[in-house]
Amino acid sequence: MRDPHDPGSGTGGAPPLELTAFIGRSAELAGLAAALGRARLVTVTGAGGVGKSRLAVRAAARWARGGPADGADWGRVELAEVRDPQFVEYAVVEALGLTDHTTRLPRETLLEQLAGRRMLLVLDGFEHLAGACAGLVARLLRGLPELRVLAVGRRPLGLAGEVLFPLAPLGPEEAVELFADRARAHGVPVADGPEVRELCRRLEGIPLALELAAGRLRVLSPGQLLDRLDDRFRLLTGGARDTLPRHRTLRTAIGWSHELCTPAERLLWARLSVFAGTFDLEAAEYVCGGAGLPAEDVLDVLSELLAQSVVAREESPAGPRYRMLDTVRAYGAQWLAAAGDADRLRRRHRDWYLGLAAWCELEWCSPRQREVAARVDVELPNLRAALECCLTGPDEAHLGQQLAGSLWFCWVGCGRLSEGRRWLERSLEPESGYERARLKALWVLGYVAVLQGDTGPALRTLRACRERAERAADPVAVAYAEHRMGCLALVTDDMAGAEALLRSALERYRAMGELNSNVLMGRVELAMARAFQGDLPGAVRLCEEVRRVCEERGERWARSYALYVLAYAAWAAGDPGGARALLADALADAHAFRDLLGSVLVVELLALVTVAQGDPVEAAVLQGAAGRLWPSVGLPLFGSAYYNGPHERCEAAARRALGDARYAECVRAGAGLDREAAVARALRRREPGTLDALPAPRGPVPDTGPGQREPAASPTRRGGETAG
Numbered sequence: 001m002r003d004p005h006d007p008g009s010g011t012g013g014a015p016p017l018e019l020t021a022f023i024g025r026s027a028e029l030a031g032l033a034a035a036l037g038r039a040r041l042v043t044v045t046g047a048g049g050v051g052k053s054r055l056a057v058r059a060a061a062r063w064a065r066g067g068p069a070d071g072a073d074w075g076r077v078e079l080a081e082v083r084d085p086q087f088v089e090y091a092v093v094e095a096l097g098l099t100d101h102t103t104r105l106p107r108e109t110l111l112e113q114l115a116g117r118r119m120l121l122v123l124d125g126f127e128h129l130a131g132a133c134a135g136l137v138a139r140l141l142r143g144l145p146e147l148r149v150l151a152v153g154r155r156p157l158g159l160a161g162e163v164l165f166p167l168a169p170l171g172p173e174e175a176v177e178l179f180a181d182r183a184r185a186h187g188v189p190v191a192d193g194p195e196v197r198e199l200c201r202r203l204e205g206i207p208l209a210l211e212l213a214a215g216r217l218r219v220l221s222p223g224q225l226l227d228r229l230d231d232r233f234r235l236l237t238g239g240a241r242d243t244l245p246r247h248r249t250l251r252t253a254i255g256w257s258h259e260l261c262t263p264a265e266r267l268l269w270a271r272l273s274v275f276a277g278t279f280d281l282e283a284a285e286y287v288c289g290g291a292g293l294p295a296e297d298v299l300d301v302l303s304e305l306l307a308q309s310v311v312a313r314e315e316s317p318a319g320p321r322y323r324m325l326d327t328v329r330a331y332g333a334q335w336l337a338a339a340g341d342a343d344r345l346r347r348r349h350r351d352w353y354l355g356l357a358a359w360c361e362l363e364w365c366s367p368r369q370r371e372v373a374a375r376v377d378v379e380l381p382n383l384r385a386a387l388e389c390c391l392t393g394p395d396e397a398h399l400g401q402q403l404a405g406s407l408w409f410c411w412v413g414c415g416r417l418s419e420g421r422r423w424l425e426r427s428l429e430p431e432s433g434y435e436r437a438r439l440k441a442l443w444v445l446g447y448v449a450v451l452q453g454d455t456g457p458a459l460r461t462l463r464a465c466r467e468r469a470e471r472a473a474d475p476v477a478v479a480y481a482e483h484r485m486g487c488l489a490l491v492t493d494d495m496a497g498a499e500a501l502l503r504s505a506l507e508r509y510r511a512m513g514e515l516n517s518n519v520l521m522g523r524v525e526l527a528m529a530r531a532f533q534g535d536l537p538g539a540v541r542l543c544e545e546v547r548r549v550c551e552e553r554g555e556r557w558a559r560s561y562a563l564y565v566l567a568y569a570a571w572a573a574g575d576p577g578g579a580r581a582l583l584a585d586a587l588a589d590a591h592a593f594r595d596l597l598g599s600v601l602v603v604e605l606l607a608l609v610t611v612a613q614g615d616p617v618e619a620a621v622l623q624g625a626a627g628r629l630w631p632s633v634g635l636p637l638f639g640s641a642y643y644n645g646p647h648e649r650c651e652a653a654a655r656r657a658l659g660d661a662r663y664a665e666c667v668r669a670g671a672g673l674d675r676e677a678a679v680a681r682a683l684r685r686r687e688p689g690t691l692d693a694l695p696a697p698r699g700p701v702p703d704t705g706p707g708q709r710e711p712a713a714s715p716t717r718r719g720g721e722t723a724g
Helices: 026-038 052-065 085-095 106-113 127-143 172-185 194-202 207-214 222-236 245-260 263-272 281-288 295-307 326-338 342-363 369-392 397-406 408-413 417-428 435-451 455-471 475-491 495-512 517-532 536-553 557-572 576-592 596-612 616-633 641-658 660-671 675-683
Strands: 041-045 073-078 119-124 147-153 163-166 312-314 321-323
Touching (some): 026 052, 041 052, 052 073, 052 119, 052 147, 073 085, 085 106, 085 127, 106 616, 119 127, 127 147, 172 207, 207 245, 245 326, 263 281, 263 295, 263 326, 281 342, 326 342, 369 417, 397 417, 408 417, 417 435, 435 455, 435 475, 455 475, 475 517, 517 536, 517 557, 536 557, 576 596, 596 641, 596 675, 616 641, 616 660, 616 675, 641 660
Parallel strands (some): 073 119
């Protein structure tokens, strides 16, 4: 796994402490490595700002590099931005890049998908979620003997077998070295001398305090800093008797930096504390502007906070982002609460992300679709905070329903079904709210349940949605409920019912002028219903039209499913080369959107195409890779007789060519591929018969030509816009 906090990562302005040069700590690194070698749970403790995260990241990367040839791995989960204990497990699944469409709890996903992997899990900033984290860690360590956990926080987890690794501040020489390094980063070289050494001593070698002090050197000399720090220490060294001195020192250092800020800088510091994770300039201007800080001034004030290391800039796939260290954010939040402005700022934050979700939903069916997916990915912590605000505020259930429903493309199209279902169900718990928002949340919830294979709740939810929509005379909700009921019929082998419901829904969409990714997927689903009933030319006509509209609009996600159906048609017509090209195009987009269902369906069809091209070895490998992916999607091939026939035909052809033992060996090789490796292999065209150390098959490959073929699979699992 790539180190997401490698110092080589490009950042602008003053980088966060984790991204600065790694000064000293060689002894600590060695000690932490030794602790990880003898214990499965190690917890790095220490005051905020002492450098726990940086040390843990370096230690984890070193541990992985020193792992055995079978591939040690590590992953970091930042928990500071998670506010609700029930979402700890979702955060871990998300950070590790795991995907599961089923109704299983995320803990079960972790236990299954990490089984057999030699891995180090870094849980960073857990102290406000200690109970939930302790329960999760205990269960994971019991169920995953190859797993190690490196926890990072201000307190122990309190589990049996836990080895504590208290981290002290930097020593005098290292403190001076870090201070000088950060001063150079601000363009102000400083020489080692009595004033610098006294300043570092007063700051007790706490890296964050040194960072903040260095940020002031553009205005003040080390001697002036020392004078002001001396005054501030005399003023602010009070506090509870049980407060650790270094905690008081850090708070003093942050408070001292705060005191040196202008009123506008202090105001923005406090207001920025409402953001979870990272934020962009436009969000800061809207949320924090006004009431003493004009929006047009936010950029200049933010630039000053960047220069003082209060805020850090980092790059993301969605563009430049800004972040406050958790300790600095917490200090700002206290000032915001003391000013009595916290509730107003949380509402402004909520309103911005309501607007962002609405914009993303509109732009999902456009050339900006991939940009939307990247934007939602980086904004998830803030979207979760906005949802929490909606669901905990009085008389705001309709806003929670609106936001959770507007994010259907995130839950369905970007691989977050389980989390989406949790938010949708929570939003629908209150009976209050505007009916239109409630109806949207209902059909989206039904859709998610269909995709998860939870047919009973899906049917009940969609029926309730349709009945309420008819009573409310809401034609949009009626159409969407009917559409998703058609999806449910499709994956439960009721082809006649699926066609009737889908045709009716599509006619309703046409009458309303509705055309978006949902509608396009409805046409693809109708195409599959026709194909299953023997009308392959009709299915092709439908999908060619979907392809044309998608390409006109720049839509890539629904297009990938249309390509899937067209690829099957090409295979059935005796053009496996054309089918392979279409499938490669479809798989690239499905994987880019984290669409696990779309990916596994393409891999299944590629296996069929591959055996037709004379390579039963690779066909068996691809079937093994698909077999590993299906448990994260649901019942393999949906338990459908329509879907399973082509899979069985491919398996029979490969077995005839290879023999049972060799076929099983190739399937096992495919099952050893994770999702990334499986997709990479499927996209790589190989010479027939080559499989690492396995010998090539001998003798002719049985004819698997286009005669008497059935559809390879539906373009939709549980009926439509899928997740991955």
